[in-house]
Amino acid sequence: MNTTVTSRLLRRMLPVAFLVLAGSWQVAAHAETNCAGGTCVFGGSSNNAASNEDARQSKEQWNATRTLREQKINRQIKDNAKYDRTLELHDRCNASPNVNAYWEAKTERCLDRRTGREMLAP
Template sequence: MKITLSKRLGLTAMLALAAVMYTASGTVYAETSKLVIESGDSAQSRQNAAMDKEQWDDTRSLRQKVNKRAEKEWDKADVAFDAEDKCQQSSNVNAYWEPNTLRCLDRRTGRAITP
């Protein structure tokens, strides 16, 4: 069987074309099998974010109560500090500061006094 030059070039061209088409179809298949999410989030991350927000909202009232309580305790300590200072600087010699009750008391009667 004798193959001429033109037939050989034709066969070579067909094989090259077949190889290119095979490679191209493989590349297209590989590209279409991928799912690209440009924003970087997924349904799972959105669900986690929604659950975190719900948890945050649910604990909001508790956080507010804790903050109010802490503020109330701080205010109480601040007022007691000022009252202790006034009691110790009082001109009344019978006045003394009671640290357990946070009051200024009279030594003779034990009653609270206002310095």
């Protein structure tokens, strides 16, 4: 009998405890500020040399990474085109009326069984 009372009490109080815990967590998160003494100063219009240099370096880094991103994208486009050509050639080789044509997966070419020469050029 005592265990049922305890389990009922626990079942009723546990959700309330979680709710109170979540509420207190949110209050603490909203109470934090970066203002010293209640006075907030946001970055105004400072035209000093340090901020100009930081902006220049940031722009330079952005331009350098942009060229790297473009090279990566171009490489991916070329690889996808090569893969598409290979799939198309594979399908053409398998659908070929020539009985001696077979697809060699290692070299990704359509070869003649008798001669070993490439049959379908890309």
